[in-house]
Amino acid sequence: MKTRTNRRLFLQGGTAGLALGLAAPTYLRAQSGPLKIGHLTPLTGFLGPLGEYGQMGVDLALEEINANGGVGGRQIELLKEDSVNAQTASTKAERMFERDGVEMILGEISSASCLTISQVAARYGKLFVNTGGNSDALRGSDCNRYMFHVETENAMYVNAEGRYFQNEGLVDGKDWYTLNADYAFGHDLLRAAKSFLEANGGNIVAEEMVPTDATDFSSYLLKIRQVEPDVVALNLAGTQITNFFKQYGEFGLDFTLGGFGFDTVAAWAAGARNFRGTWPNVWNHLVDTEESKSFTKTFTDKYGKPPENQAWGDYNALKIVAQGIDAIGGANGDELIAYFESDEAKFDVQKTRQAYFRPEDHQLIQEIYAITALDPDAVENEWDIFTTSGPIPGEDQPLDVLAQSTEGACTFSS
Structure with a gap:
């Protein structure tokens, strides 16, 4: 495994790092109004039932984050749409960035749609956080520096x-x-x-x-x-x-x-x-941790049924990006990448061990x-x-022991 980037060194190194370091603390204060985030996921077709749970999960996270003051003193505004298919997903992602001014996009289930959304996000230098696409190629030959994966790979x-x-x-x-x-x-x-x-x-x-x-x-x-x-x-x-x-x-x-x-x-x-x-x-409502039980109860009280694993994915994706925005003082794509790749970026995802993004392909390493x-x-x-079952791998094994893909290695373009 490659050595994980230390965000402090990134922000301190070179003129580009210095510029980012100076800009980050003032970013949110310089903005007015809500911080816009896009959410794309299929709500129709054979993946529609999953997408519905994804929307419920992200809505619950949004409600909790905004009730606690939002991020950096700003409320989050979530723009949600049905991605339908890969071509439509690409078109809607373009519109969200260009017309609606979203800072990033979360969601998706179809791996094909994940790929097209990530390509659009990269052109704008913005993040796309995949909550449901499993394809190994997204972490290998089709990997993208601006794409992160909360869902596990195949x-x-x-x-x-x-x-x-x-x-x-x-x-x-x-x-x-x-x-x-x-x-x-x-x-x-x-x-x-x-x-x-x-x-x-x-x-x-x-x-x-x-x-x-x-x-x-x-x-x-x-x-x-x-x-x-x-x-x-x-x-x-x-x-x-x-x-x-x-x-x-x-x-x-x-x-x-x-x-x-x-x-x-x-x-x-x-x-x-x-x-x-x-x-x-990746997760289910019977996972035996206090955080998982609390999430399940809150979700069930709100929607009248327990959360499905897709609800868990979209819920945690918004929580993770909110943590990143708070940590760097803004939503700049390159700075968020530096933070998510750093040693300090650890995330509570209702499991027994904290999760982290693997720097070389941006897969969230976690228990299943x-x-x-x-x-x-x-x-x-x-x-x-x-x-x-209990968490896999067991507590006596490294967290990344299962993350051995048959797909070619990821190489991020500069």
């Missing part, structure tokens, strides 16, 4: 879930049938899964690429019945996972089921009778979890339909 999910299956004796010598969303998210997960399985003696008997608009999985389920794999692994996203759960039960299949990327909204939508298997999760479906007869309500 490789981290694969490594965590792969360890679970390995401990269950379901890797070495076992046959795996995979269904993969046919876009960057699914392609990345498949590549990472293949790398893990090949290294550990697993055998992939099928690599089905599933169109993102597919709703009928009967042809795949017939193949699964014929092949009789040891494990059925889903690298799908959004409402597709829910549809698969329901149809899997209708076909009466009982092969071990799991996957390498998951959002708890899919489990809730499927219901206790259909949800099954073990899945990696594995959730396992409960037997339907043991379920007491519509939300607590799974159990959660």
Whole structure:
């Protein structure tokens, strides 16, 4: 790992650093009115249910920050829009920076949209904080100096879930049938899964690429019945996972089921009778820390249901950028980068250990979890339909042990 940048040295070194150091303390005081931040995320289509939770999470963070005086004495004004798809996301990002004067953009779930938003942000020298895009390429070949990632990358999910299956004796010598969303998210997960399985003696008997608009999985389920794999692994996203759960039960299949990327909204939508298997999760409402319990209670009191992991991501993204703005005295993109890459930038994200951004690719290094479906007869309500593991990695392991990607190394352009 590269040595993390020390912000104080950055601000003290050279004429550019001196200029930034002099400008930072006066930045917020020189501005009047609210500090504008954009929020883009899909609210329609197969990722829409996730985007709705993302909006609820960021709205709650906004309410709390502004109730405590805002940032640097200024209230935050959040401009929110449906990103729809990658092209629309790019257009709306351009408009937010050019017409609306936002200082940065948060959000997104689609990795393709993350890429286009980050390219627009870089042209304006502004930050984009990704709250839901998992693609390893965003942290590798498509990385961007102005893009930071609160959501974990696919490789981290694969490594965590792969360890679970390995401990269950379901890797070495076992046959795996995979269904993969046919876009960057699914392609990345498949590549990472293949790398893990090949290294550990697993055998992939099928690599089905599933169109993102597919709703009928009967042809795949017939193949699964014929092949009789040891494990059925889903690298799908959004409402597709829910549809698969329901149809899997209708076909009466009982092969071990799991996957390498998951959002708890899919489990809730499927219901206790259909949800099954073990899945990696960046955070869930059963995480046993005081901060997590407090967040869950506040969210549930406000919205009448517990927060989903996407709500957690967007909530923490706004909290993180607010911490950065307070720390440097402004929202200047280059200064925020220097702060987020520095040793002093540590973040409380409702887990047992503080998180930090890895300087070389701007991935938030943090604990993740594995959730396992409960037997339907043991379920007491519509939300607590799974159990959660403790934090992964364990406290005796380095926090970045899972963050080993198969994607090429990130090289930030100057």
